[in-house]
Amino acid sequence: xxxxxxxxxxxxxxxxxxxxxxxxxxxxxxxxxxxxxxxxxxxxxxxxxxxxxxxxxxxxxxxxxxxxxxxxxxxxxxxxxxxxxxxxxxxxxxxxxxxxxxxxxxxxxxxxxxxxxxxxxxxxxxxxxxxxxxxxxxxxxxxxxxxxxxxxxxxxxxxxxxxxxxxxxxxxxxxxxxxxxxxxxxxxxxxxxxxxxxxxxxxxxxxxxxxxxxxxxxxxxxxxxxxxxxxxxxxxxxxxxxxxxxxxxxxxxxxxxxxxxxxxxxxxxxxxxxxxxxxxxxxxxxxxxxxxxxxxxxxxxxxxxxxxxxxxxxxxxxxxxxxxxxxxxxxxxxxxxxxxxxxxxxxxxxxxxxxxxxxxxxxxxxxxxxxxxxxxxxxxxxxxxxxxxxxxxxxxxxxxxxxxxxxxxxxxxxxxxxxxxxxxxxxxxxxxxxxxxxxxxxxxxxxxxxxxxxxx
Numbered sequence: 001x002x003x004x005x006x007x008x009x010x011x012x013x014x015x016x017x018x019x020x021x022x023x024x025x026x027x028x029x030x031x032x033x034x035x036x037x038x039x040x041x042x043x044x045x046x047x048x049x050x051x052x053x054x055x056x057x058x059x060x061x062x063x064x065x066x067x068x069x070x071x072x073x074x075x076x077x078x079x080x081x082x083x084x085x086x087x088x089x090x091x092x093x094x095x096x097x098x099x100x101x102x103x104x105x106x107x108x109x110x111x112x113x114x115x116x117x118x119x120x121x122x123x124x125x126x127x128x129x130x131x132x133x134x135x136x137x138x139x140x141x142x143x144x145x146x147x148x149x150x151x152x153x154x155x156x157x158x159x160x161x162x163x164x165x166x167x168x169x170x171x172x173x174x175x176x177x178x179x180x181x182x183x184x185x186x187x188x189x190x191x192x193x194x195x196x197x198x199x200x201x202x203x204x205x206x207x208x209x210x211x212x213x214x215x216x217x218x219x220x221x222x223x224x225x226x227x228x229x230x231x232x233x234x235x236x237x238x239x240x241x242x243x244x245x246x247x248x249x250x251x252x253x254x255x256x257x258x259x260x261x262x263x264x265x266x267x268x269x270x271x272x273x274x275x276x277x278x279x280x281x282x283x284x285x286x287x288x289x290x291x292x293x294x295x296x297x298x299x300x301x302x303x304x305x306x307x308x309x310x311x312x313x314x315x316x317x318x319x320x321x322x323x324x325x326x327x328x329x330x331x332x333x334x335x336x337x338x339x340x341x342x343x344x345x346x347x348x349x350x351x352x353x354x355x356x357x358x359x360x361x362x363x364x365x366x367x368x369x370x371x372x373x374x375x376x377x378x379x380x381x382x383x384x385x386x387x388x389x390x391x392x393x394x395x396x397x398x399x400x401x402x403x404x405x406x407x408x409x410x411x412x413x414x415x416x417x418x419x420x421x422x423x424x425x426x427x428x429x430x431x432x433x434x435x436x437x438x439x440x441x442x443x444x445x446x447x448x449x450x451x452x453x454x455x456x
Contacts (some may be wrong), residue, residue, distance in 0.1 A: 074108055117154065117180050145443050149184070150192060152443065156435035158189060159196040163417035164431065166401045193413060196435060199442035200416040207243050207419065207451045211236050211258060215265045216380050219275065220388035221250060222396060225404030226411055233395045233415075234258070235388050240453035242391045242422035246411040252278040266374060268385050271364065282378075283371040286385035290372065291316060293361055300357065308348070308358040315345045323376065323383070338376045342369075391422055423451045 084104070089095040124138040140146055150158070161167040161175070169186050176182045176189075211217065217236050224231040224246055232250045236243045236258065247254045252274040255263070268284045269275035275283075294316070297309030319341045326334055349365035365372070375383040395418050405411050420438075424431035437449040 073106065079108075115181070117182065143440075143444070149188065152436055152439040155192050155196060155439055156432055158192050159417065159435050160432045162193060163413075164421050166398055168402070194409060195442070196439065197409060197413040197416060199435075199438040200420060201412075202441070202448045203438060203451050204416045204419055206448075207241060207423070208245075208258065210452055211243060212260050212263060212265075214238055216268065216382075217259075217263070217265060218268045218382070218385050218388035218391075219255070220269065220385055220392055221254075221272075222392050222399075224395075224399060227404075227406055231404075231411070233392065233399075235391050235395070237388055237391045237422070238453070239387070240423075240426055241451055242419060242426065244395060244415045244418040244422075246405070246415050250274060266378065266381050268382060268388070270385055271368075276368070279371065281370075282374060283368075284374040284381050284383070285368055285371050286383075287316070287372060287375075288384040288386060290364075297358055297361065300355075302355050305355050305358050308351070308354060308362075311348055312345065315341055315348070319345075319376075320383075326379075335377070338373075342373050342376070345369075394418055394422060419451065427453070 086097065086100075090098070122140060122144070124140070126135045126137045128135055143152065145152070148155075158172055161172060162169075167175070169189050172189050173184065173186055176184050217238060219234070219236050221232050221234045224233045226246070231246050231248055232254070234245050234247055234254055245254075245258065247257075250272075255274065255278045259267075263278070263280060266282045266284055267275065267279065268286065269279075270286045270289045275285075291313070294309050294312045297305045298313065300306060300309075319338060322329070322334070322337050322341070329337075346365060346369050349362040349369075351362065354362055375381045395414070398414065398418075405414055420434055421431050424434050434449055434451075437446075440446050441448040
C-alpha cells in the first residue's frame with residue numbers, strides 16, 4: 001500500500017507527463033511550414049535565411065551552361081516607319097559621302113505616341129424626307145457604339161488593367177487623367193467594367209458547360225471576402241484552360257453544381273472532405289499534400305511516428321524515381337515494379353498500434369489507396385494538384401490587393417476576368433484581343449469568341 005506522499009508524486013508525475021505530451025504536440029504544430037504541411041510559403045515568416053557563401057561572391061545571372069534567350073526583332077509588318085540614316089562625315093575630317101556598306105546596322109525603337117488616344121467627334125446630321133416628311137439621321141460608322149465615350153479597344157484596355165494589373169478604380173482614374181489626358185468619373189469606369197463583365201458572360205458560360213466533358217480536371221479552392229462575408233474561390237483547370245467561380249460554400253454541392261451530380265472523369269484534388277465526398281472511382285488525390293504530411297511525421301518526437309514517416313518517404317522516393325523513368329522502361333517491366341512499391345506502402349499502412357498522428361495518415365492510405373496511385377497507370381493524370389494551386393495565384397494576389405468584392409457583379413467580374421486571363425495565357429492568346437472580340441460580339445452581334453481548347 002502506497003503512502004499519501006507516494007500517491008501525490010505518482011499523480012504529479014502523471015500530470016507532468018500529460019503537460020509534456022501537450023507541449024510536444026504544440027511544438028510539432030508550430031514547426032509546420034510549407035515543406036511539411038499545406039501551409040503556403042508566405043506563412044514561413046520565421047524560416048531561417050539560406051547561409052551565405054563563405055568564399056567568393058554570390059553568383060548572379062544564369063547558371064553555367066544556361067543558353068541565353070534573346071528577343072526576336074519585330075517583323076516587317078509590325079514596323080510603322082523605317083528611317084534611313086547616313087553619317088555626316090568621318091572623324092578624319094572628310095565631310096563627303098563615302099562608299100556605302102551593303103547592309104546597315106539595325107536599331108529598333110518602341111515609343112508611345114505623343115497622344116496615345118484618338119478623340120473623334122461625330123456630327124450626325126438629319127434630313128427631312130421630301131416624300132414622307134420623316135426625319136432621317138445619319139448613322140455612326142461601324143465599330144462605334146452610340147452613347148459610349150470609350151471605344152471597344154479602350155474599354156478592353158481598362159478591363160485588362162483592372163483584371164491583369166490589379167489596378168483600382170482610383171488608379172484607373174489617374175491613368176486616364178495623367179496618361180490619356182481624359183477626365184472621367186469613377187462611375188464611368190465602373191460602368192465600363194460592368195459592360196465588359198456582361199460581354200464575357202457568353203464565353204464564360206460556354207466554358208462552364210464544357211467542364212464536365214473533360215477527362216481530367218485539377219480542382220482547388222481558396223478563401224474570398226464579399227462585403228466582409230466569407231466566400232470561396234473555386235478553380236477547375238487543365239493544361240488548356242482555367243475556369244474560376246466564387247461560391248458562398250466550400251462544400252461538395254459546389255462540385256455538383258459545376259460538374260453535375262456525377263463527374264465521369266478523373267478529378268485531381270487535395271484530401272479536403274468536399275472532394276472525398278464527391279470523389280468517384282477514378283479520383284486522384286494530390287501526392288504533394290500527402291508527402292508534406294508524411295514529412296511532418298518525421299519531425300515529431302515520438303520515434304514510432306518518425307520511423308513510420310521515414311519508411312513511407314523511402315518508398316515514395318523509389319516510386320517517383322521509377323515514375324520519372326516511365327518512358328524508358330517497357331510497360332511489362334514498369335507495372336510490376338510500381339505495383340510492388342505500391343503494395344509496400346499499403347502494407348506499411350496496415351501496421352497495428354501506430355501512434356495517433358501516424359494512424360490518422362495510415363487510415364487515409366487504407367481508405368483511399370487506389371485514388372493515390374491512379375497516375376501510375378494513366379499518363380493523362382498528374383500525381384499532384386500543383387496546376388490548380390499555381391492557377392489560384394492570380395486570384396490570391398487580387399484578394400490581397402482588393403480585399404475582395406462588394407457585390408454580385410463584383411464576384412462575377414472577378415471569376416470571368418480570371419478565367420479569361422488564365423485561359424488565354426495557357427492557349428498562347430492575347431487576352432486584350434479576346435476582350436476586344438468579346439465586346440465587339442456584345443455590341444454588334446458578331447461571332448462570340450470561345451475559350452474552349454479546340455477553338456484556339
